[in-house]
Amino acid sequence: MRSGGVIDLRVAALRTQHTCIRARSRTKMSASTSSSGKRRAEENGILISDHGVKRQKLQTRAQQVLSVKDVCDLVQYITLGRSHNLRKPSWYSLGGESVSRVNLMILDGLTQSHFYSHFGLFTHLSRKYSSRWTLAPSSGERLTSELFNSEVSNASHKLPVRLWWHPVICRFGLKMTGMRGFLLNEQEMIKHQFPVRGGRDCEGFVCTESDGSVSDSSPLFGLDCEMVCIRALIGRSNECVMLDWMNDVSVCPVIGCQWCCAGWMGLFQCVTRAGPEVTRVALVDSTGECLLDELVKPHNPILNYCTRFSGITPAILDPVTTRLAEVQTRLLELLPRDAVLVGHSLDSDLRALHIVHPHILDTSLLYRREHGRRFKLKHLAQVVLGRQIQCEVREGHDPCEDARAALHLAQYFISKGPQKMLDDHGSDLWELTVEELEAEFDQEKNTKNSSVLFGDVHFKSCKSAVFVGRSSETIDRLVTQQCRRHTCSSDRQVLSVFRKVAASYSLSLLLFSSFSSVGAQHDHLQQVCERLEQMCVLYVGPLPPDVSEGQVHALLRRCGRLRSVRMLHFTHRVHARVVFDFPEGALMALERQGTLRLDGCTVKVRRPLHDSSLDLDERLSERQSDPINDRIIYVCNLSRKPQRRQTQLQSFVQHGRIQHVWSSAEHAGRCSRHAFIEFERADSTQAALQDPNRKQTLCHALTPPHMSLWTHPLSVTIESTEQHKQECDRQLLERKIRKLDRRVGKVFRTLEKHCLSIVILPGAKIDGAEHPGMCFIQMKPA
Structure with a gap:
């Protein structure tokens, strides 16, 4: 009996052990299946939590600043890229549309600050052009010159330059x-x-x-x-x-x-x-x-x-x-x-x-x-x-x-095919002798740089180009064969000439120069930057006498990232001038009016008040109605811990699919307390704003996706002794902006369907300070 009992116990133990092994095996298989399912879900942009809840894999967006070369590369790709293996720019997609012509308008002397500080005056630019980018500062003349003198690389080509840019190859390429x-x-x-x-x-x-x-x-x-x-x-x-x-x-x-x-x-x-x-x-x-x-x-x-x-x-x-x-x-x-x-x-x-x-x-x-x-x-x-x-x-x-x-x-x-045609009939039809081509090819192989200029290639490809605008030494150096020039003394004449020749050229460049002398002036740019900065400025107070800048910073940092805090001790009671990085931060601080307390005292926040800020509410309303921000919200008071912050952002997926998430630069490896969320649909934005159960503080975005800086080191406050003169200058500036914007709209109406229109605000460099420009792109609809 004892022996049998021992055997029975051993058998029972073995059965229990076998059962545990099978259970562990099923657990591993389940985990493996879950892991593979999670990998498959991640590939589709969806994450599955432990509780089976779907979570979207959020895509971050890097704010890109374009250069003049980026714009030149886009024009090269559109005009020559079909058959010449030119690299497609990653920052812009045509969406499969074919382009009939390219029109490039340069509004010399204007900057990104001009556009957003007078946003309501640029009605045609803001409504007709759906794509915007920040552009590194340059000049209209430099951009025109660099476009035609930019190099088109021939390093990877297996043909001589003269044959590679032959009109047959330019149109049809080399592939059968x-x-x-x-x-x-x-x-x-x-x-x-x-x-x-x-x-x-x-x-x-x-x-x-x-x-x-x-x-x-x-x-x-x-x-x-x-x-x-x-x-x-x-x-x-x-x-x-x-x-x-x-x-x-x-x-x-x-x-x-x-x-x-x-x-x-x-x-x-x-x-x-x-x-x-x-x-x-x-x-x-x-x-x-x-x-x-x-x-x-x-x-x-x-x-x-x-x-x-x-x-x-x-x-x-x-x-x-x-x-x-x-x-x-x-x-x-x-x-x-x-x-x-x-x-x-x-x-x-x-x-x-x-x-x-x-x-x-x-x-x-x-x-x-x-x-x-x-x-x-x-x-x-x-x-x-x-x-x-x-x-x-x-x-x-x-x-x-x-x-x-x-x-x-x-x-x-x-x-x-095109290449075989040139091989068989290059000499009797196009006067391309084999001996000359072989000699040219050998010479090019021994040359380190076998590039050719875009202006030469564009001309040899049977494509026509025209420049309409003010004459200068830089413009006059353009080769006449590369580009037909129409010299104009005014913006009005530029528009008039272009209307007559619009349908005759595959590439047209218009230089509007009414702001070229005013826009680059130091005082003028100071006023424009100050007007833009007003959207980000708040006055905080009254404050206790011994309060520090750090305490004010700690009080308001949950609303948005602060650029500067300056204590004002010359008033009857202590106040502080606070500048946020983005106008959304100032807006969120105003919404918290009555809940801000410091050392047991309620602290008030208010907008700056002087002549130039009387229309501030209207300007903010214009920013809220900007169509480029229809699908974007601003979220503040996020956690600095990455995992917790990610969970907070994931909570917005319930309102609709999120396209991108971005924020300002991180400091010391810590996450930013605020973020911009772009949904795929505008109704998702409204749902997030109207959600009564939301835990984060948010508002409709005022900052466009391409803009990383609202304030500028040159920003100053206008002195009262100069206000009358500045008011006259402001009225003149607004009239000139309206007139220039109307001319941009008239040029756009003149363009034929499927014409790609590019508008450049070149920006400026003054006294070592850079004022970025802008690039607008829109395909003329059918």
């Missing part, structure tokens, strides 16, 4: 792409005057039934038209001037008609009021088979048949009864929804046909030349295809032959 990569986008179609839906002078045009689903295998259709000049009188003109593509001039004997050449060989594009009239239309499919070859009877009397070029005579056209509307119907029936039209200078053909089609391959823009020049179709067919077209022995052109040649040129270009 499908057919879709060579289609004209909407901005290019507008630039080259193709008819577009809802475009200028396209009223009454017929739109093809394209559904937009184009692939690399979509069918290609070659199109060509022949046109004649119709009767139309042009003012006092007594002769017709005909211009070919190379600007050679000849005179037509017909009286009262003016027309220029802009067709296949720069021919048949009438510029009379009545426009061109189609007399023959040809359409070929992707195999080159002719689907349509139709003569068309013009509605208007024909002035000149241009038989030498069109091959059309009265005898041929007289019996024809087909009208343009019938041809349009035939074309719409023949073209499938994913059709791609191919032609040479196809804009003139589509305008003559009164047809809008969104998918275009234009061979005159595939085989690009420098400075925007184009090859003739006859020359391309001879050099690339080895084919003779438009022979002189035959009168007129065969539109089927021309359409087929354009189709085959496009197919050849797509099959070879």
Whole structure:
């Protein structure tokens, strides 16, 4: 029995031990599963607490100050980055939008302090531009000069500089792409005057039934038209001037008609009021088979048949009864929804046909030349295809032959790709000899810095630039070829000139200089900084006679970080002048009025009161209505212990997802007592502000995300003896700001859709003190 009892006890002990081992194993497995789940949750930005409560992983934001180089890099990336491997700036994202043009406005002499001290006067800048950054101080002239003289690195390229910046490579890059990569986008179609839906002078045009689903295998259709000049009188003109593509001039004997050449060989594009009239239309499919070859009877009397070029005579056209509307119907029936039209200078053909089609391959823009020049179709067919077209022995052109040649040129270009095209035809088309390129490449490899200037690259890429503004030595050093200059003596003239040339340039720089002489004055900047600092200043008192600055600091530090505390002993009773880092701190201290006590005595806080601060409440209200702060709150009285502080911030997740959290610089490794929280939605901000159970003190943010400093060492209090003079200066300053802001708004309205507008307040450096500027960016909406 004893032996059996011992055995039973041993068995029971072993069973208990085995049970414990299995329990520990399940616990480990559960912990492992929980840990892996937590890792998966962290990857999605969500943390799971021990109690199963979801906690968002808060993202901190670093306040970035841009430099002139950052702005130049952005302009370079937008204008050249598509095909030249330029690094995308991390501080700004286009969100997948394509940019048609870039407009850069420089408001010389203005600083960030000007903008926020007179925020209510900058109505266009504050409402139209949704993105703002603080900019390191510079000058308008320096920024303009550095933009065009900034280097575009070529160190990693495997091609000579001259080949790398060739217009074909600039537009299409080096990588082999499908057919879709060579289609004209909407901005290019507008630039080259193709008819577009809802475009200028396209009223009454017929739109093809394209559904937009184009692939690399979509069918290609070659199109060509022949046109004649119709009767139309042009003012006092007594002769017709005909211009070919190379600007050679000849005179037509017909009286009262003016027309220029802009067709296949720069021919048949009438510029009379009545426009061109189609007399023959040809359409070929992707195999080159002719689907349509139709003569068309013009509605208007024909002035000149241009038989030498069109091959059309009265005898041929007289019996024809087909009208343009019938041809349009035939074309719409023949073209499938994913059709791609191919032609040479196809804009003139589509305008003559009164047809809008969104998918275009234009061979005159595939085989690009420098400075925007184009090859003739006859020359391309001879050099690339080895084919003779438009022979002189035959009168007129065969539109089927021309359409087929354009189709085959496009197919050849797509099959070879840009780099192979330059390798095979660089010498016979673009005069790029292999020997010269190899010598240049060897020389560049032996050079430490193989960079080129942005101005040169922009110009060689067939892109145009214009500068409109005041003349100076720095501006005058810009190369004329790089940038067209319009010298203006006033801001009003800058606006007037730009309105006339806005649509002619891919990059435009406007220099408004009405503040260039005033904005850089020491006294003027002092007044502006003092006006801005007023939002952060409070007077505290009366205080006990023996109170110290440290005690005042300890009393108010829970409201926000203090920049300075100065005791005022010259008053009847002791007061203190307190300056917060941010206006939110002063606002929170005012809200605690009646609860602040020092040595058993209630302490009052109040705003400064003098002439320049009478409108302070209105200025604070304007800051609260700033759309850039719609989703941001200011939280104070946070714990300095990291874990406790994180828990306090996490409590705001219940109101909505948090996008960023940031605060001022930490001191001695301690966390800041305040923070700014940016939600993803504006209604989350309102929910947090209206929460009756909140434990932290908070308010709607007044400080924009990019701004790290409201006060400045140069800030001074205006003396009473100078108040009358300062009042006159203030009124003049406000009038000038309103006028300049209105001009910014007028420039923005002038811009076409998808134009990227950049406004620069350069800032200033005076007597060793730096006054930061600002950068505003906005895409002109469609």
